[in-house]
Amino acid sequence: MSFENHVKVLGAKGFKGNIDGQEMNSTTLFVETRLDESKGTQRGFGVAEYRYPDIALFESMKGHQFPHEAIIEIDMxxxxxxxxxxxxxxxxxxxxxxxxxxxxxxxxNKPVV
Structure with a gap:
């Protein structure tokens, strides 16, 4: 089930390398996310991490300003x-x-879609 979501991207991190013998290649987006206020024990916003399976996304974002509004496509x-x-x-x-x-x-800063 995939869908688009309008978000505020607060930051991004890219990594390509080897950790403990395992090749890794990814981009992580840090996205502003509303906290669950239904129980009255928290208010405001937190950060959700979304992973993309290639550093190419991070490379395309290097010249982009943060934070920024974006549309992300995600799959559950x-x-x-x-x-x-x-x-x-x-x-x-x-x-x-x-x-x-x-x-x-x-x-x-061309989009990766």
Whole structure:
């Protein structure tokens, strides 16, 4: 089940390397998320982490301003143990024009969808 969500992206982290013999390649987005205020024990906002399976997303965001509004596409999958896992499928900043490096012609903040 995949869907789009309008969010505020507070930050991003990219990693590509080897940890304990396991190759890793990912981007993590840190997204503002409303806290559950239904019990009266918390108020305001927290941060949710969404993982994308490639550092290419982080590389495309390097020239982008933070925080920013974006549309993310996410998928919810079941682990088979009654738990849900959220997977980030794409990111598209709202109301932003891509930034072009004048020396190389590289597009700095194009969305990955």
């Amino acid at each position: 999958v079941a682990s088979g143990k009654g738990q849900m896992k959220t997977i980030l499928l794409g990111w598209k900043p709202k109301n932003t024009r891509p930034t072009v490096n004048q020396e190389t012609g590289e597009i700095k």
